[in-house]
Amino acid sequence: xxxxxxxxxxxxxxxxxxxxxxxxxxxxxxxxxxxxxxxxxxxxxxxxxxxxxxxxxxxxxxxxxxxxxxxxxxxxxxxxxxxxxxxxxxxxxxxxxxxxxxxxxxxxxxxxxxxxxxxxxxxxxxxxxxxxxxxxxxxxxxxxxxxxxxxxxxxxxxxxxxxxxxxxxxxxxxxxxxxxxxxxxxxxxxxxxxxxxxxxxxxxxxxxxxxxxxxxxxxxxxxxxxxxxxxxxxxxxxxxxxxxxxxxxxxxxxxxxxxxxxxxxxxxxxxxxxxxxxxxxxxxxxxxxxxxxxxxxxxxxxxxxxxxxxxxxxxxxxxxxxxxxxxxxxxxxxxxxxxxxxxxxxxxxxxxxxxxxxxxxxxxxxxxxxxxxxxxxxxxxxxxxxxxxxxxxxxxxxxxxxxxxxxxxxxxxxxxxxxxxxxxxxxxxxxxxxxxxxxxxxxxxxxxxxxxxxxxxxxxxxxxxxxxxxxxxxxxxxxxxxxxxxxxxxxxxxxxxxxxxxxxxxxxxxxxxxxxxxxxxxxxxxxxxxxxxxxxxxxxxxxxxxxxxxxxxxxxxxxxxxxxxxxxxxxxxxxxxxxxxxxxxxxxxxxxxxxxxxxxxxxxxxxxxxxxxxxxxxxxxxxxxxxxxxxxxxxxxxxxxxxxxxxxxxxxxxxxxxxxxxxxxxxxxxxxxxxxxxxxxxxxxxxxxxxx
Amino acid sequence: xxxxxxxxxxxxxxxxxxxxxxxxxxxxxxxxxxxxxxxxxxxxxxxxxxxxxxxxxxxxxxxxxxxxxxxxxxxxxxxxxxxxxxxxxxxxxxxxxxxxxxxxxxxxxxxxxxxxxxxxxxxxxxxxxxxxxxxxxxxxxxxxxxxxxxxxxxxxxxxxxxxxxxxxxxxxxxxxxxxxxxxxxxxxxxxxxxxxxxxxxxxxxxxxxxxxxx
Numbered sequence: 001x002x003x004x005x006x007x008x009x010x011x012x013x014x015x016x017x018x019x020x021x022x023x024x025x026x027x028x029x030x031x032x033x034x035x036x037x038x039x040x041x042x043x044x045x046x047x048x049x050x051x052x053x054x055x056x057x058x059x060x061x062x063x064x065x066x067x068x069x070x071x072x073x074x075x076x077x078x079x080x081x082x083x084x085x086x087x088x089x090x091x092x093x094x095x096x097x098x099x100x101x102x103x104x105x106x107x108x109x110x111x112x113x114x115x116x117x118x119x120x121x122x123x124x125x126x127x128x129x130x131x132x133x134x135x136x137x138x139x140x141x142x143x144x145x146x147x148x149x150x151x152x153x154x155x156x157x158x159x160x161x162x163x164x165x166x167x168x169x170x171x172x173x174x175x176x177x178x179x180x181x182x183x184x185x186x187x188x189x190x191x192x193x194x195x196x197x198x199x200x201x202x203x204x205x206x207x208x209x210x211x212x213x214x215x216x217x218x219x220x221x222x223x224x225x226x227x228x229x230x231x232x233x234x235x236x237x238x239x240x241x242x243x244x245x246x247x248x249x250x251x252x253x254x255x256x257x258x259x260x261x262x263x264x265x266x267x268x269x270x271x272x273x274x275x276x277x278x279x280x281x282x283x284x285x286x287x288x289x290x291x292x293x294x295x296x297x298x299x300x301x302x303x304x305x306x307x308x309x310x311x312x313x314x315x316x317x318x319x320x321x322x323x324x325x326x327x328x329x330x331x332x333x334x335x336x337x338x339x340x341x342x343x344x345x346x347x348x349x350x351x352x353x354x355x356x357x358x359x360x361x362x363x364x365x366x367x368x369x370x371x372x373x374x375x376x377x378x379x380x381x382x383x384x385x386x387x388x389x390x391x392x393x394x395x396x397x398x399x400x401x402x403x404x405x406x407x408x409x410x411x412x413x414x415x416x417x418x419x420x421x422x423x424x425x426x427x428x429x430x431x432x433x434x435x436x437x438x439x440x441x442x443x444x445x446x447x448x449x450x451x452x453x454x455x456x457x458x459x460x461x462x463x464x465x466x467x468x469x470x471x472x473x474x475x476x477x478x479x480x481x482x483x484x485x486x487x488x489x490x491x492x493x494x495x496x497x498x499x500x501x502x503x504x505x506x507x508x509x510x511x512x513x514x515x516x517x518x519x520x521x522x523x524x525x526x527x528x529x530x531x532x533x534x535x536x537x538x539x540x541x542x543x544x545x546x547x548x549x550x551x552x553x554x555x556x557x558x559x560x561x562x563x564x565x566x567x568x569x570x571x572x573x574x575x576x577x578x579x580x581x582x583x584x585x586x587x588x589x590x591x592x593x594x595x596x597x598x599x600x601x602x603x604x605x606x607x608x609x610x611x612x613x614x615x616x617x618x619x620x621x622x623x624x625x626x627x628x629x630x631x632x633x634x635x636x637x638x639x640x641x642x643x644x645x646x647x648x649x650x651x652x653x654x655x656x657x658x659x660x661x662x663x664x665x666x667x668x669x670x671x672x673x674x675x676x677x678x679x680x681x682x683x684x685x686x687x688x689x690x691x692x
Numbered sequence: 693x694x695x696x697x698x699x700x701x702x703x704x705x706x707x708x709x710x711x712x713x714x715x716x717x718x719x720x721x722x723x724x725x726x727x728x729x730x731x732x733x734x735x736x737x738x739x740x741x742x743x744x745x746x747x748x749x750x751x752x753x754x755x756x757x758x759x760x761x762x763x764x765x766x767x768x769x770x771x772x773x774x775x776x777x778x779x780x781x782x783x784x785x786x787x788x789x790x791x792x793x794x795x796x797x798x799x800x801x802x803x804x805x806x807x808x809x810x811x812x813x814x815x816x817x818x819x820x821x822x823x824x825x826x827x828x829x830x831x832x833x834x835x836x837x838x839x840x841x842x843x844x845x846x847x848x849x850x851x852x853x854x855x856x857x858x859x860x861x862x863x864x865x866x867x868x869x870x871x872x873x874x875x876x877x878x879x880x881x882x883x884x885x886x887x888x889x890x891x892x893x894x895x896x897x898x899x900x901x902x903x904x905x906x
Binding site: 571625 | 799834864867892894
């Protein structure tokens with residue numbers, strides 16, 4: 001508590017230096033131009049789709065290093081620690097959110113999760129967050145939403161060096177460079193990030209987080225070729241290296257193995273753009289990205305060990321043309337081809353190539369029907385080689401009854417393509433029960449092979465349902481209202497509902513004679529997520545800004561809801577161990593979902609740039625795993641504890657060239673060894689920036 | 693003296709009971725026993741062989757009629773109704789024993805099952821290929837979590853037994869660990885192994901040979 005008060009106190013001391021008032025009204029933020037919601041530049045207040053922006057200033061003042069740091073502080077978003085730091089938007093898990101860098105998708109997911117801690121936020125201009133299905137513009141994965149990281153710093157014309165030191169020997173060094181030469185803009189950045197890791201259990205032989213080091217290099221060039229033509233390219237390379245010392249307890253005996261995990265990723269995006277007097281704009285873009293992951297573990301005094309190789313390649317050519325048809329009508333059309341390949345020893349041998357080709361087109365029409373009413377309609381079609389094709393429509397309406405009130409309504413369909421794992425995985429675990437998992441495209445052949453070898457015992461009724469996987473699809477409805485009381489107060493509310501079907505789950509198709517189970521993938525599950533998101537922004541006096549956010553979230557597996565209604569679901573009492581029938585109220589929904597999440601952010605800043613922030617994030621209990629044998633979240637001991645996390649920071653700019661900041665994350669040192677291994681407890685840091 | 697007073701009070705109860713419900717048939721002396729049994733060892737682990745935990749390989753036999761464990765020397769008799777070894781549950785019938793036993797898994801609560809349904813089919817043991825009570829995760833009475841390595845009885849599964857002597861019983865397995873307490877998911881493997889294979893269950897046994905559990 002003392003730390004907290006001294007921080008609050010120091011805040012006012014810092015404020016006492018303030019002399020000149022600032023002009024940063026809340027309403028001004030609505031004029032911010034965003035590009036992600038409609039793939040065209042629009043001011044945020046004029047977009048009928050839930051969208052929010054995180055500015056580079058917020059990123060700096062929050063002391064964020066990696067993408068997960070800042071997203072964890074946003075309303076309606078949870079960062080879930082499972083196969084890396086994944087994101088949950090509107091209750092949809094990580095595989096259903098598309099992550100873009102400058103409009104191009106990032107690849108390299110593990111079990112569907114894109115690890116956000118791979119992405120540095122020290123070299124970017126802003127982050128745009130769109131909620132609800134956006135497959136009508138972006139195709140696969142844009143079901144829960146789209147996060148677009150915008151790096152363009154071309155106009156800044158400076159060189160900045162940032163250095164950070166924090167607990168657990170966390171070091172982050174960053175160099176950002178941007179220069180304008182006549183008609184050419186060049187921007188480059190280097191980032192290095194490391195930590196020695198930590199142990200949450202004091203005497204554990206194995207660290208909770210192993211030592212790692214990561215680096216990112218970017219380079220972008222934009223050149224104005226004439227009045228109407230512009231060309232450019234951006235390049236990004238990203239790598240991470242994790243030292244692994246793993247102690248596996250195998251039935252009483254401890255096996256030590258040492259190794260490493262290495263992830264490398266690169267992106268290259270050239271473009272050629274034609275732009276004529278705001279009338280027509282056409283952009284031809286190429287995109288090539290690769291992801292290589294290697295994991296090696298050698299067991300001491302033993303042969304074999306673990307060797308995992310995964311190589312993914314994604315190449316795309318796309319044209320998008322925006323045409324201002326009339327003063328009140330804008331048309332966007334685009335088409336492209338994607339080629340995606342994977343080589344991995346998780347599927348076959350590391351040299352066997354698996355691939356998919358996608359051809360797609362999309363179109364969007366924006367019509368201003370009256371001064372008060374705007375309508376956007378769009379549709380995208382994705383034709384796939386490896387799985388069924390899919391249409392993704394979207395419609396959005398914005399109605400402004402007055403200057404102060406905006407009503408937004410949108411409905412869209414989202415989809416997620418079956419991933420390579422679901423199509424091609426060919427995995428047999430010899431250690432644990434000799435079970436096998438076969439992707440839908442290889443399961444048939446594998447079953448035949450086992451049958452011919454007389455290794456198959458019996459098949460389940462599901463074997464008849466083995467067929468080409470369909471994409472998972474969702475329908476998402478968003479109904480929002482924004483109310484601007486005055487220049488100091490702004491309120492928002494958004495009701496959302498997402499209905500997911502054809503969700504891919506694995507299930508048993510057969511049993512082997514040795515007792516091992518054989519799994520494959522099916523479009524079986526239906527689920528829903530719904531809730532409400534509330535936001536309030538309030539400016540107090542000249543220097544203080546308050547932001548509050550809240551999300552109520554309800555999620556459910558629809559099949560489970562039906563079974564509960566039919567009285568077919570049971571649970572076991574904690575007190576007497578006896579089973580009884582489960583009611584709808586007992587059902588905790590999908591795992592990892594918190595029913596309530598709230599945040600309160602307090603920011604003070606004066607004209608000289610002295611600032612102080614306190615950010616309080618609350619998350620109610622969330623389901624972890626089943627303990628009473630019914631496979632569902634229902635009993636009180638199946639939840640992780642709700643918790644409060646408080647982060648604070650303050651900044652002391654010396655002059656226009658030198659800025660200091662310091663902060664403490666997780667001020668009250670909240671820890672949960674079992675369910676929050678990615679949270680190391682209280683972490684303090686200091687940060688210095690030189691700007692030339 | 694003592695037995696006559698029991699008979700006397702039973703008669704009295706009968707009279708009182710009948711007085712209350714004049715229009716119903718006479719009610720017999722209760723023949724239904726309901727019990728909760730705890731700490732039945734089921735081939736508890738004695739060591740490791742080739743990295744796999746092993747027990748002595750012996751079943752523990754139990755009689756619903758006497759509400760007691762039956763010595764394994766009586767395994768080839770109709771004195772027992774239920775046998776447990778690890779997660780395997782056997783009946784005194786089929787190729788497991790000389791009795792008339794069999795079983796099936798009923799989906800519902802223990803109290804839901806007020807009588808054995810008329811059209812019930814009692815399955816027979818055909819060890820080791822199949823058992824009256826299927827012995828695999830999520831198929832019969834338990835679910836195995838490959839992450840926490842814990843065995844949990846599935847709620848809403850009642851094992852309906854035909855006993856060695858052809859009578860009926862219903863069983864709800866409550867727990868698979870010592871003291872009726874499942875170790876925490878974060879407990880050590882040693883603790884999970886040391887404390888497993890101890891059954892806690894409740895049963896109702898109908899001694900009158902009818903299919904009623906009332």
